[in-house]
Amino acid sequence: MLTSSVVTVLLGLCAVGLVISLFAKDYIVNSKSNEMIRQAKQVNLAIQNQKEWSDRSKEQLHFFDQAFDSRIWIFDLDGNIVTTSSKDEVNVGKIVSKEVINGVLNGEPAIWNQSDGFKEGMLSVAVPWGKDNDVYGGIVLHSPLKGMNETIAQLRETILWVTLLGIFFSFSVSFYLSWTISRPIQQIDKAAAKIAIGDYSERIQIDSKDEIGELATTINHMVEQLARVDLEKRELNQLRHDFLANVSHELRTPLTAMRGFLEALQDGLIEDGSRDKYYEIMYNETIHMNRLVDDITDLMKLENKEIDLVWLAVDVQAMMSKLAFKFQPEAELRGTFIHCYEDDNSPQAHADPDRLEQILNNLIKNAVKFTENGTIELKAMAVPSEGCVLITVTDTGIGISPEDQGLIWERFFKVERGRPVKHKDSSGLGLAIVRELVELHNGSIRVRSELGVGSAFEVRIPLYESRPYVQPLVSLAGVG
Template identity: 50%
Template sequence: MFRLILDWFGVNKSIFRKLLLSYMVTVLLGLGALGLSMSVLAKNYIYDGTKEELLRKAKKVNLAIQTSQANPWNEDQTQSILAFLDQTFDTRIWVFDQSGHIIATSTRDEVFIGKSVAPQIVEQVMHGQNVVQNLAFAGLTKPMVSVVVPWGQKDKIFGGIVLHAPVEGIEETVGNMRVMILWATLLGILLSTAMVSYLSWTISRPLKRMDMVALEIEKGNYEQRIEVTSEDEIGDLARSMNRMAATLAHVEAERDELDKVRQDFIANVSHELRTPLTTMQGFLEALQDGLVQDGASRHKYYDVMYKETLHMSRLVDDLLELVRLTKHEFNLVKQPVNMEALLNRLAFTFTAEAEKRGLALRLALDLPLPAVLGDAGRIEQIFVNLLGNALKFTEHGYIELAAREEKGGVEVTVTDTGIGIAEADLAHVWDRFFKVDRVRSRSETGTGLGLAIVQELVGLHEGVITVQSKLGEGTVFTVWLPGNEEQT
């Protein structure tokens, strides 16, 4: 039933209403309990105060009776004193003897003379005790608050003195206080309602904003942000959602970039494979149709097709190599590498090819060179690729392989006087399938993956590779590899 009521008022569909209702119920219960408690406490306080006042008056009555009495009892004199005290204290007074019979009252027409007080009250009084609990006396037509004190002294008690005060005045005072408490409670409820409404709004507003932003993020709008206006948990949540949105935007941008790279990669691979396949298809159709008759021409056709198959094989091998490098599907076998020996061996290997092309290969080593911690085979692959590119794109001049110690490692430079790279293309030399203008180079062809592989290998060795080039003057590749820490 309670859940149906909440659904009827839409509480379960709005956090503002839910907060407002919960706060209001709490405030109403709290203020209601407070008002009721204050009412009860006020009533008890007034009644207790009245009883204390009656006790003080009763003791004064006892003292007045004892002081005025020349003998143990004088009814007329006592009657006069009681009448006077009745007018003074505005309180009805009875006096009863040791047996509990009322022997005097503050009003002459009192009908209670001769009647008896309850035995348990008489017993307490005769033992010198005051009786201050709520008392009931038969015959009283109006509600009264009554107290009873001993009449006499500690060593001699003659009976008891009863004082009555009408409840009407007390109840009126209590009623007035209850009205004041009620108005104060209502005012508190109004103020609390305003404060609770504002508090609920301040809490629900940023949450509503978060909900709107979350819906926008769900639609793919990652630029939405939440204004952070507090340092509490809600502010922390808003900051977390902003960070999440920024992260999602970054991830989305990376995904778009990866999709573009993937599309470019597929397009480049398709292009690189289509060209040799088209060439081979054309040559095979010519041979199949008998368009090539003499043996020399047929041999030339076969030679071209063979080179195209080699090109496709290199392309596939380079692709597989690059995939393994980028996915870290192999482990480098790192050990101290003697760079002097490795570079001397490479220079010796490439000297014959350089001379065949009419180029000079220079070796400039600033000895001694520290050992490098790395995979010797992979390090050699780096410089084989760089030297191969230098030979491929240098038509005249020289190629220099130089090395020196630098920043705790070895810096190796491969310099050529080749065709160079345009400034606009320098940023793309590490891209997959990037190739320099073939018109300005020899008829050499490559896969366009060599430098991408080189960059991955240098990175796996925690090294750095840079390139400087000027069109028509040459290119300089610089590789820095960290030294062997155990040796240093």
């Protein structure tokens, strides 16, 4: 760009300078010729009545010579030079060319370059000498070409300096423009090279508002998008790795136990009276694996948006009473009592009955599992101001530490701190499924817990407001 700009400006200025020089030369010569013709006519006015040449007449010619800075010749009809403005003129008696004579006799001025008889080139003009239609001869004025040549030379020198100045200016401007373009392009190239190797930390710092600035902004935005996609990809790969590792671990544990028991049974190492116990253990392990596979299937369907809800009006209190009745025997084995609070205005939720039951089933199951010799409270109440049904599952179990409360919703996360070994057999998918189901219902869930005191899970499900509340269809008699 720099070279092409300089060459273009150089050629342009040279062409303009050449044209100006040629036109200026013609203009100067034409202007000088017209001026000399006018001067020659003034000389004719002064001498048109003189046919004989006296000393006074020669003095008059000499005066015009000094005034016009031009040599003056006077010639007769035959072209013979009869007198001149110079006292030491050697051209007296010589003959003017026939072309000049014929032009003068026809009344037309003649212009030519004269060099014979002079030390330097002259610009010469000739006009008729006479009065009215009476022509005596012609008047010739010679002006040195040296002055005009010097003027033209000065003009050309000026054009040369202007050309050099133009080249310098165009070089400076082209260099600046080239630099302003090449520098950001180099930054873009550097950033592109880093992007090509997977480094998305580079940003292009270009503050201009032109097309390159817009390109840099677009590339920066693209890099941010690529960085975000790359981060999500790494996180997804990590999640996939963790998922496979957790699934492998969860399946390997019961499979290892079952394999050991089967080998012992196959080798006859177990007495007949103990076989039923081992069979029961293996059966429970298969149930655990089946539950794990079901949970993984549900979670994957939820995350892939493959579950469609059947929206109905659900009597939440009746559902909680039924689940309390279901888990009461298991709770009594742990010395725990389930209290299900009844409300005269049984709230109805806008939800899928099967999925809402799955949510409550997981929450109550966890409460029973981690509560011994305590109580579990189940409540459901309408909150019209928020347009939701507030469902609360509260227990007096071992609780959850503040550090773990934000992690319990992650897949395969298990709270290990402060929990007995017998509580560590869960898959870690129950609360992850609960959260996905609640969000699928456009609801929310949160936990309040304290170690050694207990936990309270609060679920908000949209309220069904298109029909009046009804009394619970199922009540839990004898519980609480």
